[in-house]
Amino acid sequence: MENIIELKNLSKDFKILNKKSGKFSVVKDLFSTDYTVERAVNQINLNIGKGEIVGFIGPNGAGKSTTIKMLTGVLVPTEGTVLVNGFIPYKHRVKYVKEIGVVMGQRSQLWWDLSVEDSFKVMKEMYELSDAEYAENMRIFEEELCISELFDKSVRHLSLGQKMLCEIVAVLLYNPKVIFLDEPTIGLDISVKTKIRKIIKRMNSQQGVTVILTTHDISDIEALCDRVVIIDHGTIIFDDSMNKMKQLVGSERKIIEITTKKVISDELTEKIKGMFTKEHLQINPASNKRMDIICDSGEVDINELLLQIMEYVGIEDINTVGVKIEDIVRQVYEGNLL
Numbered sequence: 610m611e612n613i614i615e616l617k618n619l620s621k622d623f624k625i626l627n628k629k630s631g632k633f634s635v636v637k638d639l640f641s642t643d644y645t646v647e648r649a650v651n652q653i654n655l656n657i658g659k660g661e662i663v664g665f666i667g668p669n670g671a672g673k674s675t676t677i678k679m680l681t682g683v684l685v686p687t688e689g690t691v692l693v694n695g696f697i698p699y700k701h702r703v704k705y706v707k708e709i710g711v712v713m714g715q716r717s718q719l720w721w722d723l724s725v726e727d728s729f730k731v732m733k734e735m736y737e738l739s740d741a742e743y744a745e746n747m748r749i750f751e752e753e754l755c756i757s758e759l760f761d762k763s764v765r766h767l768s769l770g771q772k773m774l775c776e777i778v779a780v781l782l783y784n785p786k787v788i789f790l791d792e793p794t795i796g797l798d799i800s801v802k803t804k805i806r807k808i809i810k811r812m813n814s815q816q817g818v819t820v821i822l823t824t825h826d827i828s829d830i831e832a833l834c835d836r837v838v839i840i841d842h843g844t845i846i847f848d849d850s851m852n853k854m855k856q857l858v859g860s861e862r863k864i865i866e867i868t869t870k871k872v873i874s875d876e877l878t879e880k881i882k883g884m885f886t887k888e889h890l891q892i893n894p895a896s897n898k899r900m901d902i903i904c905d906s907g908e909v910d911i912n913e914l915l916l917q918i919m920e921y922v923g924i925e926d927i928n929t930v931g932v933k934i935e936d937i938v939r940q941v942y943e944g945n946l947l
């Protein structure tokens with residue numbers, strides 16, 4: 610497979626000013642050369658093939674946004690090289706923007722005062738799309754998303770989900786070679802999430818668009834990605850198939866956050882741990898009345914587990930969540946996959 614993205618020894622440092630205190634500190638800071646250098650991305654090597662859908666994940670502060678900003682030409686690398694579809698993003702910005710689509714939570718491509726349809730028409734002109742190309746893509750968006758229902762609405766009156774659908778349509782519309790999606794489904798209900806995933810899949814298989822997806826929602830990754838790259842402290846710690854990550858995470862892995870009535874004793878923790886084998890159950894004390902149980906629901910009898918906890922310390926509150934990125938990262942470090 611031909612590469613569309615090539616990163617070689619890519620690094621980015623940020624200089625952080627050590628602020629002075631006391632009299633005239635603001636003026637002193639203006640002329641200060643007293644900086645600490647923080648390395649946000651450290652010697653990344655990564656090749657991504659044309660048409661891949663890659664999940665790019667990591668805990669907060671891991672270096673995802675910094676990498677994406679170098680890939681999209683917003684930041685200049687401190688060291689190393691970045692090449693996307695033959696372009697050096699920060700050097701060839703004018704030509705390069707037509708090659709890529711970027712959907713970031715905070716940034717909008719759309720015009721708040723225009724209707725949805727007019728916004729799309731502006732995009733068509735800006736990206737010099739032919740009438741035929743525009744019509745063909747609109748046909749697909751209509752088939753998958755019934756997008757015409759939103760045409761007359763003004764962008765400022767769209768719901769969060771409708772707005773995200775339109776943002777994604779706005780970038781897919783001009784047939785970019787690569788799209789970068791940052792948390793595209795955050796805060797959205799399952800029906801909108803499903804639509805977003807469907808349109809990304811379809812444009813990937815039909816138009817061959819390469820997709821780089823950054824998210825904290827593992828179900829997005831599971832639904833869309835064949836490959837997962839995990840970054841932590843600026844370094845790539847995992848780059849493998851979705852199947853390999855599933856082995857790591859467990860196919861039916863759940864996190865149960867429990868707040869107990871009484872303090873959780875070490876004795877209780879040990880007792881519960883002893884009920885199941887180590888690889889199917891992990892208990893992380895979050896405080897003396899909170900514990901997170903990470904278990905494989907196919908292997909662990911959750912009813913039995915909860916009954917034991919209820920009997921010993923009572924249950925005040927319970928919350929079940931999907932696996933967190935931090936948990937996956939820990940599994941990588943614990944060597945469960947290496």
Ligand SMILES: Nc1ncnc2c1ncn2[C@@H]1O[C@H](COP(=O)(O)OP(=O)(O)OP(=O)(O)O)[C@@H](O)[C@H]1O
Pocket residue numbers: 623624625647648649667668669670671672673674675676
């Ligand atoms: N403009 C900046 N100036 C100084 N430090 C920065 C800047 N941008 C990012 N950093 C630092 O670089 C590191 C990586 O940040 P980055 O935003 O890339 O992480 P992230 O993986 O995208 O995190 P999140 O999931 O929280 O968005 C962090 O330690 C962050 O504080």
